[in-house]
Amino acid sequence: MSDTYLKTVDSDWYRQRLSGALIFVVAAFLVLLARLYYLQIVRGEDYRRQSQNNWVRLQSIPPPRGLIFDRNGTLLVDNRPSFSVSIVREDAKDARAVALRLADFLKEDEQSFLSKLDKAGGWPSFKPIVLKRDLSRNAVAVVESHKLDLPGIVISIEPMRHYIHGELASHLIGYLSEISEEQLKSGRYPDHKSGDFIGKFGVEKSYESFFHGRPGRRKVQVNAIGQIIRVLETMEAEPGKNVFLTLDAGLQRKTEALLAGKVGAAVALDPSNGHVLAMASRPAFDPNAFVEGMTFDAWNTLVSNAFHPMSNKAIQGQYPPGSTFKIVTAMAALEEGLVTRETRFYCPGYYRYGNRTYRCWSRHGHGSVDLVRAMAESCDVYFFQLGEKLGIDRLARYATACGLGQKTGVALANEALGLVPTSSWKFKKTGVPWQAGETLSVAIGQGFNLVTPLQMCCLIAAVGNGGILYRPVVVSRIEDGDGSLVKEIPAVARHVLPATKATLECIKQGLIDAVNQRRGTGWIVHLNDIKIAGKTGTAQVVSMEPDRNQEKNKERPLRLRDHAWFVAFAPAVSPKIAVTVLIEHGGHGASAAGPIAREMIRAFLKG
Amino acid sequence: MIDRRLVEHFDWILLGLTLLLQSIGILTLYSAVNASADVAGLIGPLYMKQASWFGIGAMGMITLVFFNYRWLHRWGGLIYAACVVLLVVVALAGRDISGSRRWLVFGGVSFQPSEMVKIAVPIMLARYFSDRISATGMTLKDLWRPLIWVLIPFGLIVRQPDLGTALIVALIAGSMTLFVKIERRCLLGLGGGSALVAGVGWFFLKAYQKQRIAIFLDPEKDPLGAGYHIIQSKIAVGSGMLTGKGFLKGTQNALSFLPEQHTDFIFSVLAEEWGFLGSALFLVVYFLIVAWGLNIAMRSKEPFGTILAVGITSMMFWQALINIAMALGLLPVVGVTLPLVSYGGSSLVSTLLGIGILLNISMRRFMFKG
Structure with missing residues (x-):
């Protein structure tokens, strides 16, 4: 083996080179340590809070709307459980793509989903946007089974207004529709949130403040795709008041x-x-049609009817x-x-x-x-x-x-x-x-x-x-x-x-x-x-x-x-x-x- | 028959540090894959895989210890050539996983030849530099051959594309070259040249790679998109505060807010659960292993051992530095694993082989007279 290198460099030379390397390594680790100190100690509180916000979500529990009885105590209007599918954009990352995928799974109109997304464009991204109400059990099963492909998609059970006798006294009882932006902004409905239903006609409208009740709140833990892991805290909703009509x-x-x-x-x-x-x-008219979601055509047929079914003669x-x-x-x-x-x-x-x-x-x-x-x-x-x-x-x-x-x-x-x-x-x-x-x-x-x-x-x-x-x-x-x-x-x-x-x-x-x-x-x-x-x-x-x-x-x-x-x-x-x-x-x-x-x-x- | 002095000189410190790091890695990996709902179904297989890779790596490490590392000097060229051939095979017949072609599959086991390059290149360079080392440093005449040896695998790896590994290979080669000293005029020229190459290289980056760099500079620009990884990792690390959230209690990790939490962002999991105290201690252990590597280089009495030890140590150092700096939001997101901690078979094997070489150099230091 040739030993010529000993003539050109000696162990002091190596020591010098290696000391330089060590100084560089020490400096690099000190930078990492300093950064760690900055993130965990200096900014720690802030990041701890952010991590809380990441996984703690406040959900609103819709209050069941007050029931309607006739003068003899016969139940005319109640609420039935229904499934709604919503999207939380923060969890979805690419909300449009997820909405399109959901539309594909449910065989629903893509445009209606996208327009709902667009309409809610100005909302905070953690707010759920309802894409479709009153899903069938089959549709719920389809969504659940594709859960991993649908980040940010949540299914919720909501009480849905149910007019037990359909058209019976529909003009007097009235109907509901989704609260408008103007109504929300007016400040007259502090217990309502966007997506809530509000009385638009008849007794449903006149006695809205009694019917609505007060929403409850639920603190839940979610993961990165918005699935609820567990419920941390619940404040039950205060149901709306029951209204007794003078009607027989x-x-x-x-x-x-x-x-x-x-x-x-x-x-x-x-x-x-x-x-x-x-x-x-x-x-x-059948007031159930308004809560189940009426198509544009159905609405047009109703309002353009020459005999004015929507008016209480x-x-x-x-x-x-x-x-x-x-x-x-x-x-x-x-x-x-x-x-x-x-x-x-x-x-x-x-x-x-x-x-x-x-x-x-x-x-x-x-x-x-x-x-x-x-x-x-x-x-x-x-x-x-x-x-x-x-x-x-x-x-x-x-x-x-x-x-x-x-x-x-x-x-x-x-x-x-x-x-x-x-x-x-x-x-x-x-x-x-x-x-x-x-x-x-x-x-x-x-x-x-x-x-x-x-x-x-x-x-x-x-x-x-x-x-x-x-x-x-x-x-x-x-x-x-x-x-x-x-x-x-x-x-x-x-x-x-x-x-x-x-x-x-x-x-x-x-x-x-x-x-x-x-x-x-x-x-x-x-x-x-x-x-x-x-x-x-x-x-x-x-x-x-x-x-x-x-x-x-x-x-x-x-x-x-x-x-x-x-x-x-x-x-x-x-x-x-x-x-x-x-x-x-x-x-x-x-x-x-x-x-x-x-x-x-x-x-x-x-x- | 094994020389008795070999046993006497066995580097228990290096082995101890390695096993300590490996244990921390296993614990962190356990947390990373256990709590996560997404990969819950994968825990078993993931563990089996990692365990078997550790077995392969450990066997390779022990085997290496028994041979005199000078053997690597003799066969270095062949090892290097074999690696390049494998890279070519990957380019021709490798498996595509999410858009990049990095893996070779042998009977159901996938393997990344680029990881082997991280061992082969230091051997090749150590062999070359040890024959012409001098106090004045290398000149261009000395450097063009190693440059070609590095550029061939580098180019093949960039093409896969695996920017992270390519970067590590380049950094190892650069560190070794700087260590053996470059003649001043030549150094200035090379500095200017590489700046030029970097400028031109920007135009050859893929769109997503450019985006990563842009997002790194301002992650808040796209908090739900590409900036998401950096922000979530910083939240994970920062929210650990002084003492951490506790083992298996990291919410960022458990609720899958951390991307790639078992590979690229494993350090974030550790920092979230063990806090500043735990992560600082971890940095110290890592520093000790790097410093010990340099110590081995120092104590080796012949240039091939010294330069090779520097090369292997620089591999450990750069990967740790880049991986952790990325998790801390100091560097853009590039796929670089944290040696001995991240999940990943090929990376584990190449790291253990590297440790084996270091052990080998360390225990045979007495065979050469200063």
Whole structure:
């Protein structure tokens, strides 16, 4: 072996080189140590907190929404468990790719998932974004089995609103939809978070603050792909309050069955306190569709339906009252002392006023009639003359005092005002002065008058109960889950009708005779065992023609046919129920609306 | 018959440090794979594999001890040639795993020839330098041959691509060359040249490699994407604080926030669970093994042993430095394992073989007179 190297380098040379290397190594390890010190000691607290945030997630536990019962404690609306799939972008890393993969697994529309992601673009990345609600069990199994391919995808069980009877009382109960950004920002819903459902219509909307409850919170430990490892801490949600409607589910069901296939509304009130016993509007909708998630097409079909299934015709529909308005005209004339119960007018079948002839619905005339008979047989000529004597503004004062032209104050949104025309109203609106002849039309409920079925029902109930106009009530009490009372809604009397006992007795007699006298317009409604008091009404859709003819009405196209009214209370003495039925384009009030009112009364009083 | 002096001179300190490090490695690896939900199903196989690789490595280490390391001087060229051939075979017939072709598969066992290069290159260079070492240093005339010997495997490894291993090979070669001294003028020239190569090399980096470097410079730019690894590792290390979260209690590790926690980021697991005290102690042990390697180089009485010991020690040093600096967010993420701690068979075997060589040099220091 050659030893030449010894001549060029010696062990001191090596020692020097190796010392240099050692210094370098020491320096490198000191750098690592210093960095370690910086991360673990100097910044340690901060990183410890970050590591906590990494794996501790706060989840919101949705509070179960309050239940809805009818007056007898029958459950109408509850909540059922449903599976939702959401994505947490922080855990997903590439949220779009994961969403697309999920759409592929579930065979769902990719675009809808992506648009939900985009919509939530501004949210913090740890907030779950709901991609699809109400998954089937199969879909849940598919997601669970692909869990490792779907980081950040979480399945949660949420209570979902369940309208047990579908369409039953859907307009009164209302429906839910996802809370909007504006509502969230308004600050009025501190217990709601994005993705929550909120009442959008009906009682669901009016009593939202009771229904919603308070969300609970759950601290959970998650891993890097967002799977929950264990629950650290739970604060249970406070369920929403249970709401008891004044509704009688049996009567409601009967009412809806009677209205099947028709367009219109029916309302039943308890005359002694204004409780709404039934409120139906047709066509209707299934409120379950709104929580299950409606497609764009389904929604379009619903809102573009010519018969407006989404509107509650009992409070939103405004119709001329037809002959049912004669109650107001009679009241005004009696109270103003223009006629007495005995005052007679002769009806030849028409009334000449100025240079026009106003026809009675009966072409042959009613002959000489007093007020009670004029009510019972709905003699237009008699009421033309009352209108002529009263003048429009005096009549309007009474109509207003009867609760028309204003909201009844029922706790349901979007209630319509109706219209009580006055001379100044017409001048302001059209610039044309009131024509005296127009008063004649108003007096028999045609012309400009508009009422809602609920307004008419309040009025007929007040006539029945001796003159107290109650604010209609849809919810009687609100309870906690354990049955303790949270709130009781008392009966509120809005007005007293501007009528003496004698006046009301006279009107009542007219209403009784209308149903119980063979010549009365409501004879078809009479029952042997229940004494019903009622009034028919036929509201013209096209402006008043000189020649009115029921046969001709049936030949007209549907949209031009008359609306049919029937208002009633029963029993005639100390009534238990007041009913209003309106059938759009139903034709004559007695035949189209009367039998429905009769059956509602029979169902309620006789079970 | 084994010389009695061989037994007397056996380097128990090196063996002790190695076994200590290996034990820490096993504990940390246990924590890294045990708590993780993702690889839970893999614990058994992973352990079996690592254990069998340790067996192979230990056998290789013991075998090496029995032969005089001068034997490596004689056969160095052949070992080197065999490694290069294997690298070519990998390039032609290797197995692709997640986009890179680094593995050779023999009967179900996969193996990375690039790991062997980390042993073969030091042998080749030590052999060459020991014959022409001088106080003035190497000139360009001396250096062009070793440069080619390094560039051939380096290029093959970069092509796989396995930037981390290629970098280590280059660093080993560079360290050894600097150790045997480069003549001043030549050193200046080489410095300028390599700066130029680095500049040009940037354009040949793959997009993901460039991105890693960019993200390293500013990890917060993409906290959920490429910066995620660095941030999560720093959180893991930092959250360990002074005393750590306790064995098997590291949440970053247990909940899989740490990427590659059983290979590249094994140090983060250790730092999270044992805190500053534990990781500082670990650094000290590592430092001791490197310092002891240099001590072996010092005590060897002949240049081949000294230079080879420096080469093997530099391999240990650079891998530890780069791996830990990466976990601490000081360097960009490159796939470099922590010798004796990270999971990975080929790496374990090559490290144990390197330790075997060091043991060999250490116990045969008496055979040469100073």
